[in-house]
Amino acid sequence: MKNKAYLNCLPRDEAQSMWRKSLSERGYFDRLPVESLPVTAALGRVTASTVYAKQSVPHYNGSAMDGIAVYAPDTFGAQETAPKKLTLLPPSSPFTPGGCYVVDTGDAMPAGTNAVIMIEDVHIAGGMAEIIAAAAPWQHVRIIGEDIVTGELVIPEHHVIAPVDIAALLATGLERLDVVKKPKVAVIPTGDELVATREELQPGSILDVNSHMLAAAVTEWGGEPIRKPIVKDNREAIEQALLESLAESDMVIINAGTSAGREDYTAHVLGAIGEVLVHGIAIKPGKPVVLAICQGKPVIGLPGYPVSAMLTAELFVRDILLARQKLPSQEPPQVEVTLAKAVTSTLGMEEYIRVSIGDVQGKRIAAPLSRGAGMISSLTKAQGVIRVDGGSTGLPAGFSMPVTLLRKHKPARTILSVGSHDLALELLGLHLRRQLKNVALSCANVGSMGGIMAIRNKEAHIAGIHLLDEHSGRYNVPFVKKYLPDLKGCLVHLAMREQGLIVSPGNPKGIRELRDLVRPEVTYINRQRGSGTRMLLDYELGKAGITPAAIAGYDKEVGTHMAVAASVAAGTADAGLGVRAAAQALALDFVPIAHEQYDLLLNFAPDDDCLQAIIVSLRSEDFRREVEHLGGYDLRNAGKIISVDG
Amino acid sequence: MKNKAYLNCLPRDEAQSMWRKSLSERGYFDRLPVESLPVTAALGRVTASTVYAKQSVPHYNGSAMDGIAVYAPDTFGAQETAPKKLTLLPPSSPFTPGGCYVVDTGDAMPAGTNAVIMIEDVHIAGGMAEIIAAAAPWQHVRIIGEDIVTGELVIPEHHVIAPVDIAALLATGLERLDVVKKPKVAVIPTGDELVATREELQPGSILDVNSHMLAAAVTEWGGEPIRKPIVKDNREAIEQALLESLAESDMVIINAGTSAGREDYTAHVLGAIGEVLVHGIAIKPGKPVVLAICQGKPVIGLPGYPVSAMLTAELFVRDILLARQKLPSQEPPQVEVTLAKAVTSTLGMEEYIRVSIGDVQGKRIAAPLSRGAGMISSLTKAQGVIRVDGGSTGLPAGFSMPVTLLRKHKPARTILSVGSHDLALELLGLHLRRQLKNVALSCANVGSMGGIMAIRNKEAHIAGIHLLDEHSGRYNVPFVKKYLPDLKGCLVHLAMREQGLIVSPGNPKGIRELRDLVRPEVTYINRQRGSGTRMLLDYELGKAGITPAAIAGYDKEVGTHMAVAASVAAGTADAGLGVRAAAQALALDFVPIAHEQYDLLLNFAPDDDCLQAIIVSLRSEDFRREVEHLGGYDLRNAGKIISVDG
Structure with a gap:
């Protein structure tokens, strides 16, 4: 076994940076699978490389106003006291000196013309247009490339495509786009107690809900989840499932079997197939986490209780998945809150406590929710999570501290x-x-x-x-x-x-x-x-x-x-x-x-x-x-x- | 024609509230189409109604520790100086007084037992378990419903499903979920100058990029876009496309033909088929907007230039679409910036100017981008947008003001x-x-x-x-x-x-x-x-x-x-x-x-x-x-x- 550590209870930040650094050293973030998509299907995707304009915008000289298109020198000398008259030419007839054409905004400038006079400044009668001011060359004309010139940078690499980017890409002549392929993340639920359907439920068995929750989280973080069938607490079976998953994915999550108990095989299997970097992190809930690299890919063992599994996924899966897509770490917004009641904390363990948040008479109050790692209700009720430092034994009621907000769509007001x-x-x-x-x-x-x-x-x-x-x-x-x-x-x-x-x-x-x-x-x-x-x-x-x-x-x-x-x-x-x-x-x-x-x-x-x-x-x-x-x-x-x- | 107004240049906020109020009075936000989905496919969707637990969590009395399951009264009196011995019973054998079973965390409590003693506190030898302390009834047991009880509220109505919600719904026995149907939004591109493909492009013609951009924006805001084919500037054709769109969607966007020019039919068509509430809003860019209600549904005419179309969609489409899904208005985050250069502004018009944003020596600077309504490059380069009040004629360089941030994924630092x-x-x-x-x-x-x-x-x-x-x-x-x-x-x-x-x-x-x-x-x-x-x-x-x-x-x-x-x-x-x-x-x-x-x-x-x-x-x-x-x-x-x- 190549286990470097076994339930070593590393501080969270050390574990995170070791994990990231090791993956980086092995070139994990440099191997960037790319796929080509129609631009119109690329919303929310990440550009694989810088995109340059294949075509200028505008792609022709066009009128920027409703009016008449003229040859500017023909208008020189026109003034209120000495108007000039130009001959209105039929739309597609060739230009003759002293002629002009009626144009609408966006119309191509007829050959021979190089300026537009606004319709408000023209008096049209008897096939003639009378003007009372000279036109400067190219006035009221949108010239080719005024917006974007062929060859100019349109969208940089590693950029998330927004609706406006789709417009720019199409306008500059791009029909398909190379984007970063969504990283595939295999999620392997393990445990003798797990069942896949309600029908199989009985006392002592638990419905596998974590793999669905983790798969949804992977989706939210831009990955493509592959939910594997439930695997029994059996070393060979877990090894088999892991090898299969490594072959088809960019990252593997095993949930759970990550403790050091009789039937906890995850760390052993990871040590046998690859290298275990960390086993055990000084956080609560969520201590039994295994961080490993197998076949150059990150493999993470997450604890079994839902609250622990979600928290540790947020800490150890999200950023790796984002970095793999060349996206910056998501720093969820934080706000300052006052604790509604005291919380106790274990010395040496960084503790994460979910809270609901409400403004009471101008004070933003965080009310801690029940803290059991198995309490699913605390996950759904939580609007934020507070972190109690490993050096603390607890915080008093009324304590002021930052809270990380959890929900993208939050109610405007919580009572x-x-x-x-x-x-x-x-x-x-x-x-x-x-x-x-x-x-x-x-x-x-x-x-x-x-x-x-x-x-x-x-x-x-x-x-x-x-x-x-x-x-x-x-x-x-x-x-x-x-x-x-x-x-x-x-x-x-x-x-x-x-x-x-x-x-x-x-x-x-x-x-x-x-x-x-x-x-x-x-x-x-x-x-x-x-x-x-x-x-x-x-x-x-x-x-x-x-x-x-x-x-x-x-x-x-x-x-x-x-x-x-x-x-x-x-x-x-x-x-x-x-x-x-x-x-x-x-x-x-x-x-x-x-x-x-x-x-x-x-x-x-x-x-x-x-x-x-x-x-x-x-x-x-x-x-x-x-x-x-x-x-x-x-x-x-x-x-x-x-x-x-x- | 029932036009209440024609290019009336209403202030933006008045237009917004009139638009919302009229739709509300017609019950538009109360008609809530619902669809049923598997819970596992409901990520990001909005619950149509409050969800109550069909099953308690946990659904059985289970051991919360690895240890032995005992009948508490059998242990009374045990102490370090006077240990008690209990008989280890085989897993599925019936309970007999003075007996106990080995249990792992999560195992169902065997019938007859009502407490767990941690394995660390038990000495097992010769088929007997020796204990040195009494167990209180129900110690280290997770009892049925400790987390969630059948009938309790799990997820409120009109709530956006996050990964943790999927876990809670599955755990409480839900397999399918009623969610708000994504509102269908038809996008009708109009204009003689528009072409659908690059091959058709020639001087004077423009590739239809707006309908793709608007469709992507509709997708981002939770709707389901229906992109219609390009319609020529022809009153009957636009009317035809509108009627067709009304039959298959919850909202219609017509882009463009919204000015008061020779070939601008949008307002006329909307006035003939329904009621035009507003035609013309005092904003720049984007003045020629038409807000109408046809067959009880919102129909909006947006101006043709990409910058105008996007801005007015953000102002007049987004919130309506969110409210239709029972979601709160998205208030994009704002930060305070200092203007890098002066901007001029037209008195009486609320102006929106796109900017790039960077921190220079601790000052957050906003550099205004080119302001033409046709400048697609200003859309892609923009990180934020500033709003200059209608009462202002401009703002000096160095002016401090709020900027609304535009990108969800922003670079950590802009140089x-x-x-x-x-x-x-x-x-x-x-x-x-x-x-x-x-x-x-x-x-x-x-x-x-x-x-x-x-x-x-x-x-x-x-x-x-x-x-x-x-x-x-x-x-x-x-x-x-x-x-x-x-x-x-x-x-x-x-x-x-x-x-x-x-x-x-x-x-x-x-x-x-x-x-x-x-x-x-x-x-x-x-x-x-x-x-x-x-x-x-x-x-x-x-x-x-x-x-x-x-x-x-x-x-x-x-x-x-x-x-x-x-x-x-x-x-x-x-x-x-x-x-x-x-x-x-x-x-x-x-x-x-x-x-x-x-x-x-x-x-x-x-x-x-x-x-x-x-x-x-x-x-x-x-x-x-x-x-x-x-x-x-x-x-x-x-x-x-x-x-x-x-």
Whole structure:
């Protein structure tokens, strides 16, 4: 084995430059496959060489005005006090001294003429044209090559063809164009657990989605993907697939088998067939990356989790692919953001965290999304990614830093909802989007107390809260008074909603009340600390005199009502407190415990059209119907402003 | 006719909003044709409706670690001082109390187990697994729906599908996706002068390049172009083509016939078939635009010159096309620039001027390109466009203003060459590009004196100069001393070059010396004031005692050597002073007049790698050979630094 390194955990920038340099030294970027295309089919392609004009533009001397074409010396001496008359000649008749022709803009100058007089300055009558000023030779004439002369550079090499370039190429006489051939990139999905179709799915197997995602990324970066069939975790099979791919492509991506586990063969195979430059990079997610060169071509092993695979492709595939097409590195735009909440980070690892981004009262806020490498939802929700340096152990909330923007088409405005989770918020987002084009609602579920803090720190537009004050028995207002004494925005009622125990269909364990949770055969699934639902549970347990420690599963926390319902549906828990709508969504049973008041803290300037749109949505019949349809909601007072002074 | 307006010259923004509002009122943006595609083919497409998960992710309870799967209560009480032993069960055997299974990351949790202990924390021997700590229920288990729960929103409506979205859609069980159908846009080229192929070209006819350019622009903006055959300037034929196009498309572009001339039928046809909202907009170039609605669809007449057609398409087609796809307006990025030279502007007209852009000593400079509406070269050379307000009569050099960037793939650095034109500069640009990836050389030809001024105002990196001081007989140095006493950069020799009279092949008029230019049958073509060539001519004429007024054509100025040669080749002039290379390029004859010294003023910081690269290029054998091959050049001292102190 020629492995230079094995899980060596190189810093990211060192790995990138070693990778690029090694490929460069082997002449990878100099071998430039070229293909010839009709100019009209070359939009977006990269010129292989400099293009020179085969024909001048304009290609003839033409009139630049509507008027008469004259021989300039015939007009000398004409003036207002002493007009001259020229004879109008029929269009294709030969020129005679003292003659002229009527011409339109773009007409070829008739032989014998060398200037144009604008029609406005000519008086035509009786077959004669009377002029009152002399014409300078070549006035109002577009002469051959005035724009581009034969032999001049039209388009430089390694230039991406835009619509205007097509016009220039055609006008200068080019019909076909040599362009850089799209680099072929083979994508080999590997893994015993992978299946290609939904029909083959079963517990323990995973649908191969990465190879489609990576193929699409290759397409976006100008390459031509070749998606190979799934290969089992088998050294010979992987070797076979790699050799086949090398024969038909310019670059190979193997996904995954890149760790150092029992069945991780990627690094071994690459070491046997070529040279492994790097195995293991100090980034999170995405550490198990293999960078290799086989038969002079780059071969990269990417980790298996979707978030890791995408991130490492962006770091190690994109620039190589662009350079292979002679294109500059794409530096995605960056903007400065303030972190909505603290992030922790592992010392020695460069960490990449996906965020959603919104402007709150003039501050651009980034709300970190869930960080698991397997969390596909964090990929789709992300609008940007922040990078935490390897030398850092984390960043505090309120920290200001650059974020790299991920989406080409971004919504003009993202409304950040940071607080308690409720299914009605998603519907509110859709209603908002219908009223205000190009607005997106991004929800970070951090519980009611987290929402209040986000509003206090001006790091959210909306916070859903349902906090019961044990003393007054009132919802929300006491908390707003206490934590947001200077609230500039307002508190708006959304719904009364039913909370209860979500249980399996038919309630097989016969759970009727909270006391049933302490039965030994019952496993509970809990919500996170700081969430209104958790506070409601603790309040109700206290009232009933039940010790939390007596409940199996009390320590297992999830972040949303739907996650509670999903745990029950999956059989990992027998019960969990949540809203009726979550139970109904997954066809589970529901044991009502309490009705609670769910309100929205809105942090907008009074004249913000979003504020107006939210109130209008909340009060609309459509919204009420759709939310009540979810089950367990009462929206009769939705949209009512709640006084926090009283 | 229902024409509301006829060449009414509406302000651009009013026209835009009236256009959009009228289409909106007619429900144009609400009719949303939809098509269903495989998710894997949906990259870059726009979702027609919100997509909800059909399946949870993960879809089963799986191990999140390599280790052993256990029933948590079996492990309670295990500690370092009191280990517990569990029986290793074969993979598919039923669970028995006190048993455990070996699992890899991603494996389904075997029935009966509810927690995973990491392999590192287990000692396996003799069919038993020894553990030294209790496992909490559901530790290291990825539970069903942890990422996305069935029924949750995956992708909102009107969202552009990125590679990560494909992964999320597939993972949540979606195989096909409803996307917005690409709007079909018919492009009808009209004009008696247009021909479809090069073979048909003759003086007075023009190759139809606009329809290809506009079709490519439609493609870039997400539409599907339908290029129609060329239609003659004939009212019935245009009407026929329009009706046909309306039947098969969502939008129609007619190019051109939009003025108010004899043969401009577009507005008439649109008024007869539908309603003309606007005819004539107060912009330059591009005034004759017709905005109409026919059969509920937008129909736009664009002017015929390529620069006008492209600009007005960007202003009036792009946003409508994007809105039809439910996409937000694309606001191309803007940056702040300083104008390299003054621009004039017509009061009451909003003017759009294309520019090249380069950073000179920390100042971002925009050099205006030639402004003719027919100048295709200004389209390909432009990196940005500036907008001069209708209330302005022009802007001074040095004015600071925003520029809209035009190219998606821009060179990292543009080197601005502002000064005398020489063919060797284009070759220098190619050599530079080879040494420094991603550098582009942009040449503005303003003559030697213009170049000196540009360097003085820090508005150029390079200025080519060839200025003869009549008193000392020296080239360039006296001018640098006089006008650039504080020059921070340096003066570098490029070449000795031969200037002479460019004449037709075989020199039919027998031109042997400057004195022949005063012969009545000889027409001259001149270079612009301030150019070194013009100064050389005037110097030589003075020496020979020839009055400029005696030379026919002395007043007709063009901006480059190649334009002089092109005029001679076209027969619009019999002679013009220029370099031998220009004559040679167009196979013309050449009557030598003088040898002159052509040098480059270089305005770079001493450590700028561009400076180094230029010197290296100038001194290279390849460059010398290529330039000398142009004809009339002597590069033996190329790259020598010229002292301006001596």
